[in-house]
Amino acid sequence: YMPCHVCVCVCVLMVVCQIRYSIPEEMKKGSLIGNVAQDLGLDLKRLRSGRAKILTGESPQYADLKTDKGILVVNERMDREQLCGDVTPCSFSFDIILENPIELHRVIIEIVDINDHSPVFKSERIALEISESAAVGSRFDLENAEDPDVEANGLQDYILTPNENFVLKQQDNIDKPLDREMNPHLSLKLIAVDGGSPQRSGTVNIYVTVLDANDNAPVFNQSVYRATVIENAPFGTYITTVNASDADAGSYGLVTYYFSNLKGTLAGVFNIDNLTGKISVTSQIDFEKDRKYELRVGAKDQGGLNEASKVIIEVIDVNDNAPVINVMSFSTPISEDAPAGMTIAVINVKDSDSDQNGQITCSIDSKLQFKIQSLLPNYYNLLSDVVFDRETTSEYNITITATDSGSPPLSSATTLRLVISDVNDNAPIFTKKTYSAHVVENNEPGISIFTVSARDADWNQNAGVSYLLEDTQVSGSPASTHVSINSETGVLYAARSFDYEQIKALQLVVKAQDGGSPPLSSNVSVRILIQDQNDNAPQVLYPVQTGGSLVAEMVPRSADVGYLVTKVVAVDVDSGQNAWLSYKLQKATDRALFEVGLQNGEIRTIRQVTDKDAVKQRLTVIVEDNGQPSRSATVIVNVAVADSFPEVLSEFTDFTHDKEYNDNLTFYLVLALAVVSFLFITCLVVIISVKIYRWRQSRILYHSSLPVIPYYPPRYSDTLGTGTLQHVYNYEVCRTTDSRKSDCKVGNAGSQNVLIMDPSSTGTMQRIQSEKSILDEPDSPLEVSSIRCCCA
Numbered sequence: 001y002m003p004c005h006v007c008v009c010v011c012v013l014m015v016v017c018q019i020r021y022s023i024p025e026e027m028k029k030g031s032l033i034g035n036v037a038q039d040l041g042l043d044l045k046r047l048r049s050g051r052a053k054i055l056t057g058e059s060p061q062y063a064d065l066k067t068d069k070g071i072l073v074v075n076e077r078m079d080r081e082q083l084c085g086d087v088t089p090c091s092f093s094f095d096i097i098l099e100n101p102i103e104l105h106r107v108i109i110e111i112v113d114i115n116d117h118s119p120v121f122k123s124e125r126i127a128l129e130i131s132e133s134a135a136v137g138s139r140f141d142l143e144n145a146e147d148p149d150v151e152a153n154g155l156q157d158y159i160l161t162p163n164e165n166f167v168l169k170q171q172d173n174i175d176k177p178l179d180r181e182m183n184p185h186l187s188l189k190l191i192a193v194d195g196g197s198p199q200r201s202g203t204v205n206i207y208v209t210v211l212d213a214n215d216n217a218p219v220f221n222q223s224v225y226r227a228t229v230i231e232n233a234p235f236g237t238y239i240t241t242v243n244a245s246d247a248d249a250g251s252y253g254l255v256t257y258y259f260s261n262l263k264g265t266l267a268g269v270f271n272i273d274n275l276t277g278k279i280s281v282t283s284q285i286d287f288e289k290d291r292k293y294e295l296r297v298g299a300k301d302q303g304g305l306n307e308a309s310k311v312i313i314e315v316i317d318v319n320d321n322a323p324v325i326n327v328m329s330f331s332t333p334i335s336e337d338a339p340a341g342m343t344i345a346v347i348n349v350k351d352s353d354s355d356q357n358g359q360i361t362c363s364i365d366s367k368l369q370f371k372i373q374s375l376l377p378n379y380y381n382l383l384s385d386v387v388f389d390r391e392t393t394s395e396y397n398i399t400i401t402a403t404d405s406g407s408p409p410l411s412s413a414t415t416l417r418l419v420i421s422d423v424n425d426n427a428p429i430f431t432k433k434t435y436s437a438h439v440v441e442n443n444e445p446g447i448s449i450f451t452v453s454a455r456d457a458d459w460n461q462n463a464g465v466s467y468l469l470e471d472t473q474v475s476g477s478p479a480s481t482h483v484s485i486n487s488e489t490g491v492l493y494a495a496r497s498f499d500y501e502q503i504k505a506l507q508l509v510v511k512a513q514d515g516g517s518p519p520l521s522s523n524v525s526v527r528i529l530i531q532d533q534n535d536n537a538p539q540v541l542y543p544v545q546t547g548g549s550l551v552a553e554m555v556p557r558s559a560d561v562g563y564l565v566t567k568v569v570a571v572d573v574d575s576g577q578n579a580w581l582s583y584k585l586q587k588a589t590d591r592a593l594f595e596v597g598l599q600n601g602e603i604r605t606i607r608q609v610t611d612k613d614a615v616k617q618r619l620t621v622i623v624e625d626n627g628q629p630s631r632s633a634t635v636i637v638n639v640a641v642a643d644s645f646p647e648v649l650s651e652f653t654d655f656t657h658d659k660e661y662n663d664n665l666t667f668y669l670v671l672a673l674a675v676v677s678f679l680f681i682t683c684l685v686v687i688i689s690v691k692i693y694r695w696r697q698s699r700i701l702y703h704s705s706l707p708v709i710p711y712y713p714p715r716y717s718d719t720l721g722t723g724t725l726q727h728v729y730n731y732e733v734c735r736t737t738d739s740r741k742s743d744c745k746v747g748n749a750g751s752q753n754v755l756i757m758d759p760s761s762t763g764t765m766q767r768i769q770s771e772k773s774i775l776d777e778p779d780s781p782l783e784v785s786s787i788r789c790c791c792a
Helices: 036-040 044-049 080-084 646-663 665-703
Strands: 004-012 014-024 032-035 053-055 063-066 071-074 090-098 103-112 125-131 155-160 172-174 185-194 201-211 224-230 238-241 255-260 270-272 278-281 292-301 306-316 324-330 343-350 360-363 370-376 379-384 395-404 411-421 434-440 448-451 465-469 483-485 491-494 505-514 521-531 539-542 550-555 564-567 569-571 581-588 594-596 602-605 616-625 632-641 754-757
Touching: 014 032, 014 036, 032 036, 036 071, 036 103, 053 063, 080 090, 080 103, 090 324, 224 238, 238 306, 255 270, 270 292, 324 411, 343 360, 343 395, 343 411, 360 370, 370 395, 379 395, 434 448, 465 483, 483 505, 539 632, 550 564, 564 632, 569 581, 581 594, 594 616
Parallel strands: 014 103, 125 201, 224 306, 434 521, 550 632
Antiparallel strands: 004 014, 032 071, 053 090, 063 071, 090 103, 155 185, 185 201, 238 278, 255 292, 270 278, 292 306, 324 343, 343 379, 360 395, 370 379, 395 411, 448 491, 465 505, 483 491, 505 521, 539 569, 550 754, 564 602, 581 616, 594 602, 616 632
């Protein structure tokens, strides 16, 4: 038997073809049904690349698709009688689906009946009791034979063995009157034959018992009874009542009712009261299995006469079946850059109910970014409605709800978990717009400074962040010579030891790059501030400590309390509190005469100078910064207490010796012995020399137009404005030609008398230094006080 087929193609959003095959039932497993690839116009490569498969839903898979050959073969034995019963034609369908792109093809297979069943009588024998008075032509109901085959293979005819009393017609009747006395029992054979080839038959024996006369059979008041029953009606539900009457009296007129010739599926579904003829429900009624029942009801009197009638019961559908959802195809995961309108899934929805109870509406949550549309009857497409963003939503739980139109409506739902795969569409983002950190100078190379951090909203490899330094210049050299960075953790390390006095800040650019393809990156500015340490001691700018000329500050004996002797000027190249300087008087020839300003370093008298005070005064001033620990510097200030320069001339050489005294006490002792021995001899010579010197000194001052030499410390500039020297203090002296006493006029808060003497020189004074060169420099950062010189 060669299968036949018909192919119909319909395009509805995707390629849809429908092919039909006709095959006989009971074919062996593996038997060929048809060449699907040829009939659908598909090549074998398309079947394999599209991962063609059969979708049968909940039904058994009777056919199998061989994608390597493109043919359909029998997968399971098909029994037409089991699949369809009496329904003709008998067929079942399934779908073949291909992916990339999605194609759906409907296959309908019609199962052709073969004559594989013989007619069968339910009973092995039929017993009839017939009154001898039965009239010629009386009818008697016989049991029917059953043949599951249909059409020509089904039951076609009955044959009764030849006899002289009965002939077989549509309803059996008497051909010749019965005579109980001559023949009380009759034996017949009833043969049922079908129309198959070869023909099959079934036989039942009929035994007839002839009774006494009962010449009236029951008669139904209707030849056909019609009734309805609702699906799922409870047991005992009344359906209808049949009624037959018998004209005979007594026991011959008593009628009883019964079902005759009930097929297997009807047995036990209904019950009839044999006395009243009421028919009721005794089993579950399912509209989806049987929509209509045809019953044969018999009425029999006590005399053995009977009559038959037909009862047709139609079943009314109830919405008792919820829709069934089957997912035909589902694509997950899906890339986040998938275009809007892409098909995510194909689903099939079925409802076994009929009419409105079977009309289905599919829906999803309106808040989701999806929509659903009908593809074919009972088929739906799930489409994306917008562009996805995995960083906003990484997965969706899509609940598809199918609802019928029954009253009340029934619904069912299925949830699809759609995963969104990542695309590298986000660059790393630093946790701060800019970074700032501090590191103390004189650090050890390799120490950790701080950490930069960036986050990438992507996933997996696309979110892996690595760090690197951009090629920037710091103080004329690459940034990598100053710092390094861990590419994985973002930790910045010092590549060298920093010196605040050379570099006060580093400006870097750090780049964060992800691991995507192509990679994305972002930059951030990093500022590293070098913190100062107290690694520099104060530097004394004034007075200058020299090994040659000896500098002495001159204080007149008429100086009042608070007289400004001089100012110790010091600076510290550190910054902040490390450069805050304080001044203390460590040693002094007379501690009760002088004091040092703690903050400004000004040396002032703290009492009235008297004639008893020694001419030479030696002060040791210590300058300390405010660092932890603090650093200091020491300066020696020589002060001459005198009213005129000649007065202190004899003491000049002693200033030098005073310095050596502090260094070598033994030397002073030896020198003292020598001086005592020498004083007696030179006393007169000294007195005469002093007188001559005073006279010559007054003449020199009278002719000179310059003041006594003032000393100015070198200029000092702090580029950050954190130094301690902001002014140059200038000093001037006005002298009279005739008097030993001088009037010192202070030009500003820092002016003073300065005496510079060279002990190795025979002269009494050196030249007076001028500060004009300092004042004329326009770029000097110091504020210089004016210089005034007057001589009277």
